[in-house]
Amino acid sequence: MVAVRPGDVEATLSRLDPLRPVVLLFGPDSGLVRERARGYLAKAGEGSTDPFGLVRLDGDEIAGDPGRLVDEAGTIALFGGRRVISVRAGSKNIGPAVEALLAAPPADAVVVIEAGDLKRGMGLRALCEASPRALAIACYADSDRDLSRLIDTMTMEAGIAIERDAKAELMGLLGGDRAASRGEIAKLLLYAAGERSITGAHVRAIVGDASSLALDEIADSALAGQSAEMATAFAKATGEGMRPDIVLGAVGRAMQSLHAMRLGIEAGGSVERAIEGARPAIHFRRKPLIEQALRGWSAARLEKALLTLDDALLAARRNAGLGPAIAERALFQLAAGARRG
Structure with a gap:
């Protein structure tokens, strides 16, 4: 298993490991995934004078041609030196392409794969974590x-x-x-x-609430029934490069947290006590919207809304081109449901 522990990530990325030429960066913090990928790609390309030394591949393209990744990694650089390949995973399965690469690892190349939030023990994450030729690094929200x-x-x-x-x-x-x-x-x-x-x-x-701008503001506004505010926050997040399925995943987690608080309220607790007892603590700027959402939703209605959101999340991942439209529609439906409550 070569899943890198959180405390070892910075040290691991500070140097190249010739025995593990494939690096998978994944997780819900897409900004951190991009930042770490850029840094490692720059380190891999140090000293190279080859203007074509860095090759960028789209995941959806190599999913249809699994052998291309092996070919690119095995190609000798035009001016010598290390071959550096950047892959950004999309909605299609690139597992076969990566599996072929790990079976025939490149002698003088580095392959960095950027992906979204991957489940433990499944697909691309399981493949890289199980291989002695790869590093799998999770990128979660900053502590x-x-x-x-x-x-x-x-x-x-x-x-x-x-x-x-x-x-x-x-x-x-x-x-x-x-x-x-x-x-x-x-x-x-x-x-x-x-x-x-x-x-x-x-x-x-x-300073605005950066986490809200990226995720929390979208979830809070939608769950409180504020469609206009939600749409503005969603447009800003996607405009900054955040993937729609990441947004829907974050909204789903917010709904799960809200559902847990609603169960406590329906068992006899108060809205105020639910908010103050939440862990992690809710920032004071979010509390009015959370309170509004808690008063507008029941646990049963949240369960149904979560199922609908999961369907939208799956559709957004399967149809990357329509992802923004699918996600925005689901969020508008969520906000409408909040207003009905």
Whole structure:
């Protein structure tokens, strides 16, 4: 098994492993998947003068021609050196292509595969985790430690300090997606340029809730019946490159959390107690929408809505081109259901 533990990821990606030329990066944090892929591809290409040394392949294309990935990895670079191949998985199954590659691993090539949230023990994830020729690295939402390190790194590079309270408040607004978190910190640094340090006032004035912008705002607005707000947040998230099936998956998890709280309420608890007792804690900016959703949905109606959302998620994965339309329609139906409740 070569599934990399979370604490070993940074060290693993800091160097190339010639015995494991295939690297699978996957998980719900698509921004972190992209960031780690870019970094590893850049490291693999260091020292190369070949303008054609980096080859980008679409997963849906190689799914129809499994032998192409093996051929590309085995091709000798035009100007010598290492061959670097980037694969972005789509809606089609690339398992046969990767299986063939692992059976005949390249001698002087690196293959980096980017994928979405993959279930344990199934498909591409199981294939790479079981192979001694591959690394499988999960990319989940940043922990507090990861966010703290990201903030420290970016503020240090910008040459500006950040007050302790301001950093704590900023951390509470980040975390749903690495790319969104970086964007919010960069925006804050630009806003505070020329100041001696970043204060809580700066954070409150300019930083939106990055995780909400990426995922939470979509889920909260839909479950509270706010169609217009949901549509705006969804358009922004997909415009920044977030896949529709990732969005639907996050909304599904939010619905599961809401369902658990509703069961507690229907067993005799209160809405307020359900919100305050939620783990992880709900950010104060989200509480009004969560409360509205808890009062509008019953546990039984949430169960039915979850089944409908699962159908939409499957359809979005099978039809990548129609994914945004499928996801948006499902979210509008969810918001309509919230208003009926």
